[in-house]
Amino acid sequence: MGCCCDDDEQLLQPLNPPLIQNSDHIPPPYSTTTTDVHGGEAVISPMNSNFSALICHDTLRAILQKLSLPDLARAACVCRIWNFVASDRELQTKAFKDPWKIKDVVGDPSSGSFWRDNSLSKFAISHRIVRGDSVASLAVKYSVHVMDIKRLNNMMSDHGIYSRDRLLIPVSNPDCLINGTCYIELDIYAKREVAVLYLEGGPNPKLTTMLNRLTSERNRKRVIESLRRSMQVDCETAQYYFAASDGDPRSAFSQFSEDLRWEREAGLT
Amino acid sequence: MITLQSSDKDVFEIEQSILIQSGTIKNMVEDDFTFIPLPSVDTETLIKIIEYMKKHADKTDSKEKNIKEFDKDFMKKTLNELFALVFAANYLHISSLLELLYPSIADRIKDKITEAIRQIFSIRCDFTPEEERRIIMDNKWAHEGTEIEGTLD
Secondary structure, three states: OOOOHHHHHHHHOOOOOOOOOOOOOOOOOOOOOOOOOOOOOOOOOOOOOOOHHHHOHHHHHHHHOOOOHHHHHHHOOOOHHHHHHHOOHHHHHHHHHHHHOOOEEEOOOOOHHHHHOOOHHHEEEEEEOOOOOOHHHHHHHHOOOHHHHHHHOOOOOHHHHHHOOEEEEEOOOHHHHOOOEEEEEEEOOOOEEEEEEEOOOOOOHHHHHHHHHHHHHHHHHHHHHHHHHHHOOOHHHHHHHHHHOOOOHHHHHHHHHHHHHHHHHOOOO | OEEEEOOOOOEEEEOHHHHOOOHHHHHHHHOOOOEEEOOOOOHHHHHHHHHHHHHHHOOOHHHHHHHHHHHHHHOOOOHHHHHHHHHHHHHHOOHHHHHHHHHHHHHHHOOEOHHHHHHHHOOOOOOOHHHHHHHHHHOHHHHOOOOOEOOOO
């Protein structure tokens, strides 16, 4: 965050005084004034507020950074200045981590709203599936309900466990988060972003790239299929244009249209 | 001895050793000023600041507990007074006082609903109705639950 001075200057314009002069003409900054509890015109605006120190973003940030996440969220609803300061990413991530004493959260969520809620349901333990595991055995091992594991991983049946490399386990005991490092991941089965805790080591880089490749492979196939349908050509042709345009479907289509026009003009079709 | 002058033109003579807790005053003393006007600080606030600095000037071990007690009582002030102190401590660069003030003010925000915060701090809501609706939706989860205190402090 840059210096708050520019904002301050703008905001202080109406008040205008250098406090050195004209001190007789301005109401003393710290006097109390009456407020109308029914929210009428008599309520003081932040500009005339008794608390001119609040106009300084740095001061407000220093105060708000002591707050818990729910308090921070309520503070963000107070007025524009408070909303701006309370929405500061650093402030939010700190308030996110502090109650659980998490050491670090790695990764960037797709939207800032991820940080606004740090209930236990945002977290999960990653369990790499080994031979002999079953949903029931995992429920016992981690002291959670079978239904909760299945719900988190969107499992229709208990047997789907073997088609997966890992399962996300809901966190029942928040102590396991203390001093831990959580990785923000978009889990393809849970279909949402989760802060994942790895009890042994960190995320398996091979696993993550493999999962990423799986999703991007699936996406690629989907795009090529839709290209094929709109170009009304066979698979190979669609794949060719997709590759030639470096994966950009729009330019693939326009390239195809270009070629088609050329063929027509050249009398080939 | 250094002379401080408040915005109300009251003067106070204090030992240099006590006043150097203020970064601003320390700098001016090093530049050989003995008379320091403080146009941003009124008398009432300046008295409190001096009281704070006097108490904290003597930091021997035996006084640690006393100082802690003093700090606790010192924070039992109205919000008006606390903010006046923040403003002055900021200007005077007294970081230990600021570190004391921020959590005390944050305590007044803790567990209060938004409307209560506005009333306590005398802040007018300057959102348009659509903005307000959107912001409350964004933070809806924080407005639910039974631990919220709806009454004013």
